Amino acid sequence: MATLWEGRLSGATTDALKALNDSLQIDKRLYREDISGSAAHVKMLVSVGLIEKSDGELILDALKTTEEEMTSGSFVFQPEDEDIHTAVERRVIEIAGEAGARMHTGRSRNDQVVTDLRLWTLKGLDELAALVVSLQKSLIEQAEKAGAARLPGYTHLQQAQPVLLSHHLLAHAWALSRDFDRIIETRARTDVSPLGAGALAGSSLPIDPIMTSETLGFSETFKNSLDAVSDRDFVAEAVFVNALLAVHLSRIGEELVLWSSEEFGFVEIDDAYTTGSSMLPQKKNPDIAELARAKTGRIVGHLSGLLTVLKGLPLAYNKDLQEDKEPLFDSFDTNTLVLTALTGIFDSVTFNREKMAQAADKPFSVAIDLAEHLVHKGMPFREAHTLIGGLVKASIEDQKDFKKVVLENENFGPEIEDFFKPEAAIDRRITPGGTGLDAVEVQKEQMKKRLEIQISMMSR
Ligand code: ARG
Numbered sequence: 001m002a003t004l005w006e007g008r009l010s011g012a013t014t015d016a017l018k019a020l021n022d023s024l025q026i027d028k029r030l031y032r033e034d035i036s037g038s039a040a041h042v043k044m045l046v047s048v049g050l051i052e053k054s055d056g057e058l059i060l061d062a063l064k065t066t067e068e069e070m071t072s073g074s075f076v077f078q079p080e081d082e083d084i085h086t087a088v089e090r091r092v093i094e095i096a097g098e099a100g101a102r103m104h105t106g107r108s109r110n111d112q113v114v115t116d117l118r119l120w121t122l123k124g125l126d127e128l129a130a131l132v133v134s135l136q137k138s139l140i141e142q143a144e145k146a147g148a149a150r151l152p153g154y155t156h157l158q159q160a161q162p163v164l165l166s167h168h169l170l171a172h173a174w175a176l177s178r179d180f181d182r183i184i185e186t187r188a189r190t191d192v193s194p195l196g197a198g199a200l201a202g203s204s205l206p207i208d209p210i211m212t213s214e215t216l217g218f219s220e221t222f223k224n225s226l227d228a229v230s231d232r233d234f235v236a237e238a239v240f241v242n243a244l245l246a247v248h249l250s251r252i253g254e255e256l257v258l259w260s261s262e263e264f265g266f267v268e269i270d271d272a273y274t275t276g277s278s279m280l281p282q283k284k285n286p287d288i289a290e291l292a293r294a295k296t297g298r299i300v301g302h303l304s305g306l307l308t309v310l311k312g313l314p315l316a317y318n319k320d321l322q323e324d325k326e327p328l329f330d331s332f333d334t335n336t337l338v339l340t341a342l343t344g345i346f347d348s349v350t351f352n353r354e355k356m357a358q359a360a361d362k363p364f365s366v367a368i369d370l371a372e373h374l375v376h377k378g379m380p381f382r383e384a385h386t387l388i389g390g391l392v393k394a395s396i397e398d399q400k401d402f403k404k405v406v407l408e409n410e411n412f413g414p415e416i417e418d419f420f421k422p423e424a425a426i427d428r429r430i431t432p433g434g435t436g437l438d439a440v441e442v443q444k445e446q447m448k449k450r451l452e453i454q455i456s457m458m459s460r
Contacts, residue, residue: 004086023083026325030084031070033119035063037112037195038088038103040215045105048206055099062095063088083322084116085109106207108199110229110317115195117325119216121238124332125187129458131339132180132245136173136451138346143169143444148437150426151266151356152365161368162360162425163435165351166444172252173447179245180454186237193218194228200316201225230316235324236306242331243303246296249338253292256345260286265355270348273341288341295334302327361422363402367392369419369428374411387411 003013013021039060046056066088069075081087086109093100143166153163193216196202196209202225213221222228259266269286277283306327309320367388374384391409395402403420406412418424429436433443 003080004082018082021082021319023322023325024077024081024087026329027084027113027116028070028077028087029329030113030116030120030325031088032067033116034084034088034112035067035070036216037115037119037212038092039063040212041107041195042103043215044208044211045102047211048208050105050205050207051099051102055096055102058096058099059092059103062092062100065095066091083109083113085112106198106203106205107195108197108229108317110199111194111197111225113321114229114231115193115216117328118190118192118194118218118234121190121234121328122187124328125183125190125238125241126458128242128245128332128335128339129180129183129454131336131343132176132183133451133454133458135339135343135346136176136180136447136454138343139169139173139176140444140447140451142346142349142351143167143173143447146351148423148426149351149353149356150360150423152360152362153435159359159362159365161435162365164426164437164440165356167435167440170440170443170447172248175248176245177447177450177454179241179248182241182244184457186234186241188219189237190234191218192220192222194222194231197222197225197228200229226316230313230318230321232306232310232321232324235328236303236310239299239303239306239327239331242335243296243299245335246299246331246338249335249342250293250296252342253289253294253338256289257286257293260289264359265352266359268350268352269345270350272348273345288345292338292342295338299331299334302331357422363395363420364392366419366425369425370406370412370416373416373419379411 003009042051042056042059042063045051046053051059066075069091075087075091077087078090081090089100089104092103146165146169149165150162151165151168152159153161153168193209193213195212195216196207210221256267256269258264260269269284269289271284273286273288274284275287277285306324309323313320370391371381371384371388374387375381379387391405392402394400395405398405403417406416407414426435426437429439432439
């Protein structure tokens with residue numbers, strides 16, 4: 001079988017080498033990027049006079065045909081196609097003959113592959129940003145619909161204080177805003193063309209890396225050829241951004257699992273996003289939420305796998321770097337599935353306001369407000385905390401209604417009755433960023449503005 005290196009090495013490659021070495025099945029999804037990278041390179045070669053205009057045209061036509069064949073599925077891969085770069089070049093030479101054999105002038109697969117991967121990652125980040133925005137929109141819409149609906153807020157998964165449902169949903173939207181920021185920041189560092197670095201040291205031919213960079217729409221061009229071909233920081237960052245995003249999505253998933261359980265009963269997930277049991281007829285299982293929780297494992301695994309591949313690599317290109325693609329692709333693919341499904345869940349979810357209010361309106365949940373009421377009247381907080389703690393204890397030990405215990409205490413007058421009214425605890429939260437109705441109104445506006453800024457950053 002013919003190899004790219006048949007001039008230097010004799011003897012056929014072994015099956016074992018091929019099985020380990022070939023990356024076509026993974027990297028063939030880079031074909032569009034590979035072809036646009038090659039087209040930019042060829043235009044540059046013509047422009048600097050390294051190949052004839054007529055040869056350039058033949059190559060560009062052959063690239064176009066190759067792209068059409070790959071898109072339609074009619075492209076026939078050959079056993080010697082080691083990766084997408086060799087497959088495309090082999091076909092271009094088949095179609096364009098000698099002209100095709102000039103395409104790889106002044107270029108190495110080392111700068112070629114990382115050019116492709118940067119182009120792919122830029123697109124992946126843009127699509128991911130749009131999906132994050134969609135989930136945020138869905139959360140904000142539910143926050144609007146929630147009005148004054150309240151539920152218990154938890155710490156240590158123990159009921160702590162009542163909070164507005166809108167406040168809770170927006171908390172997730174803010175985390176997603178930070179994910180969005182990280183996507184944009186990673187995008188900026190990805191947006192650098194490595195094409196023209198050659199195998200590692202540049203070229204003796206008068207190629208023009210800035211021209212190819214501009215043709216491909218990159219914002220910057222590499223400054224150091226060794227760094228250009230060996231740098232996979234952008235891959236690691238993109239996987240990290242996905243991993244932290246997945247951590248956020250898993251937390252949302254976990255809440256949906258809890259909240260849809262019989263014990264909580266706060267949400268009803270639409271049938272479209274649940275499954276039944278093969279044995280138990282009554283079951284409605286929140287599989288999608290569970291998978292949103294579980295899929296995080298593989299992405300976090302990709303991050304540590306990739307960093308381990310990168311550690312200790314000497315400059316410049318090493319074949320180890322071929323292992324960068326699977327973790328990258330799978331991280332994006334997985335989050336795309338999960339984001340789409342979670343957005344669907346929130347677009348169609350029903351909240352059970354009564355259940356949530358019932359759980360929120362427990363007398364003990366106003367304990368902190370009673371202590372703060374005493375602070376208003378001049379008592380040091382530590383003292384008030386101890387006093388209320390004692391009343392809670394008495395109520396539990398004597399099995400007496402907490403409200404009664406409080407009303408009987410000499411520190412409180414009849415005014416304290418109002419504190420036990422449902423909603424009262426939320427109304428009393430007056431601080432910015434807190435769960436009070438007014439504060440959450442302000443927060444909603446802030447979130448909507450934030451989202452507008454995000455959307456304007458996307459369309460640039
Ligand atoms: N398939 C290779 C990769 O993904 C392309 C670069 C190969 N370069 C080389 N010198 N063998 O990294």
